[in-house]
Each structure stands twice: as C-alpha cells, then as structure tokens.
Amino acid sequence: AQTIHQWPVAEIKAVGSPLSLGCTIKGKSSPNLYWYWQATGGTLQQLFYSITVGQVESVVQLNLSASRPKDDQFILSTEKLLLSHSGFYLCAWSLEQGNTEVFFGKGTRLTVV
Amino acid sequence: GDSVTQTEGLVTLTKGLPVMLNCTYQTTYSPFLFWYVQHLNEAPKLLLKSSTDNKRTEHQGFYATLHKSSSSFHLQKSSVQLSDSALYFCAFASSGSWQLIFGSGTQLTVMP
Numbered sequence: 083a084q085t086i087h088q089w090p091v092a093e094i095k096a097v098g099s100p101l102s103l104g105c106t107i108k109g110k111s112s113p114n115l116y117w118y119w120q121a122t123g124g125t126l127q128q129l130f131y132s133i134t135v136g137q138v139e140s141v142v143q144l145n146l147s148a149s150r151p152k153d154d155q156f157i158l159s160t161e162k163l164l165l166s167h168s169g170f171y172l173c174a175w176s177l178e179q180g181n182t183e184v185f186f187g188k189g190t191r192l193t194v195v
Numbered sequence: 196g197d198s199v200t201q202t203e204g205l206v207t208l209t210k211g212l213p214v215m216l217n218c219t220y221q222t223t224y225s226p227f228l229f230w231y232v233q234h235l236n237e238a239p240k241l242l243l244k245s246s247t248d249n250k251r252t253e254h255q256g257f258y259a260t261l262h263k264s265s266s267s268f269h270l271q272k273s274s275v276q277l278s279d280s281a282l283y284f285c286a287f288a289s290s291g292s293w294q295l296i297f298g299s300g301t302q303l304t305v306m307p
Contacts, residue, residue, distance in 0.1 A: 114293070126239065126284065126297040133293075141294060172238060183229070184295055186238035 084109040086187040088173050094193045095163050103158040103190050105173030113175040115156040116184065117148055120170040132156060168194045197222045199287045201298035208275050209306050216270040216301045218259075218285030228261055228268040229286040229295075239284060243270070280305045 085108045095101060107113050117129040130148040132138045138148045145164060149157045156173055173187040198221045208214055220226060227246045231239040245252045245261040245268065252259055257272045268285060285298040 116295075123282070123300075123302070125299045126286075128294055128296075131293045139293070183241045183244065186240070188238050 084113075084175070084185070086173060086175060086185060088171075088187040088190055090190060091188070092191040092193075094195060097165055097194055098162050101158075101160050101163050101167070101192070103171055103173075103192075105156040105158075105187055107154045107156075107175050110154075110175065110177075112153055113177070115150060116174040116176070117156065117158050118172040118174060118186070119144070120172065120189075122169065124169075126172070129158070163194045165194050168192055197224070197287060197289060197292075197294075197296055199285050199296050199298040201285050201301050203301045204299065205302045205304070207304045207306060210277055211274050213273050214271065214275050214279075214303065216283055216285075216303070218268045218270065218298060220266050220268070220285075220287045222266075222287065222289055224289035224291070226261075226263070226266075227288045227290070228259075229288070230257070230259060230268070230270050231284045231286060231297075233282040233284065233300075235281070242283075275303070275305045277305050277307065279303060 087106045089104050115132045118126045120126050128141045130138050132150040135153050146160045170189050172189045174184045176182050176184045200219045202217045229244045230242040232242045233239040243252050243254050243259050248263045259268050259270045261268050283301045287296045
C-alpha cells in the first residue's frame with residue numbers, strides 16, 4: 083500500500099526566516115507529485131506539480147519553490163517567509179494526469195509570526 | 196479559464212434531513228468532476244468522482260450526477276448524520292491538464 087509522509091507536522095516561523103517542508107511517498111514508483119496550500123478554512127490551491135525527478139512546474143507564484151531530488155521525495159521551500167505564507171501545506175500524489183484521484187498527505191500547519 | 200463554483204459557504208442542518216451542496220463549473224474541455232471531504236484537522240479525501248454525463252455515482256450514502264448540459268455536479272444525501280460534519284470541496288480537472296481546481300468549499304454542520 084502507498085503511504086505519504088509529510089514533515090514537519092507543524093511549524094512556527096518568523097517573518098523573513100527560511101522554510102523547508104518535505105514529503106515522501108512510499109509504495110509507488112514514479113508518482114506524480116503535487117504541493118497544495120490551504121488558508122485556514124479556505125480552498126485548496128495547487129502550487130506545484132512534478133511528473134519526474136528533477137522536473138517541477140509552478141502553478142502559482144507565491145515566493146515559494148519546490149524540488150524533487152528523488153523519485154519519492156518532494157520539497158517545498160523559501161528563503162524568506164512572509165505572513166501570507168501561513169496556512170496548511172499538503173503534499174499529494176496521483177497515478178495519472180488530471181482525471182484520477184489525488185491522494186493527500188496529512189499536511190503541515192505553518193504559522194508565520 | 197476553467198473554474199469551479201460552490202455557492203454555499205456554510206450549511207447547517209439537523210440530523211436526518213436531506214442535503215444538497217451545489218457545484219457548477221466552466222470549461223471548454225472534457226470535464227472530470229470530484230467531491231472531496233475534509234474533516235477537521237485532516238487531509239481531504241475523495242468522496243465521489245465522475246466524467247460520465249447523466250450517470251449517478253454514489254459512495255457512503257452520498258450521490259451526485261454530472262450534468263454537462265447545465266455544467267453541474269451537485270452533491271446530495273437523503274439523511275445527514277453527525278459524522279457528516281466536514282468541509283466539502285468540489286473539484287475539476289480536464290483531460291490533458293495537470294491542474295486540479297478546487298471550489299471555495301462548503302462547511303456542512305449537522306446538529307443533533
């Protein structure tokens with residue numbers, strides 16, 4: 083069975099500090115990977131997607147970057163956090179393009195102060 | 196561009212009553228529609244999906260029918276339970292796209 087692990091579970095960071103969030107998928111070879119952001123009680127906004135190692139596409143610009151250093155790993159980062167970065171970050175994977183179920187990890191709760 | 200609209204932000208019902216959560220979409224492509232449910236402090240999970248016109252799809256007592264003529268995919272349940280209290284998202288994808296577009300979400304609260 084496929085599992086998706088996100089770390090850390092929660093973070094409290096200062097404005098202007100760097101950030102790195104991680105996600106690992108086990109049990110699925112060459113998954114499509116995604117990062118989503120959700121404001122508290124808000125909708126889910128897709129940030130990045132990756133089809134293969136080393137290749138990441140940006141969907142929206144939020145002063146964040148993403149990388150896929152390994153087939154099963156997806157990293158979200160920034161050098162300088164903004165207050166607007168606060169929210170819930172969800173890593174997800176899917177089997178195919180677009181028209182299939184997306185499976186979400188448990189997310190990272192980020193609070194920028 | 197493609198979009199998904201959920202008109203109700205908050206729905207409060209008494210246990211045992213029926214519910215319908217609205218979802219409409221706009222696209223020029225062949226649509227795939229989804230309903231995701233997110234319980235408090237949990238990740239969203241798929242509830243229903245469809246790409247077939249006028250075919251009812253059901254899961255866990257919830258059902259929805261994709262109507263391409265009206266660009267709608269409303270979620271219904273005949274009798275809500277306390278455990279149905281959650282945030283419900285309608286989402287859209289089109290063939291050939293890597294983007295899953297979510298609606299603004301509807302918070303369903305079921306009262307005893």
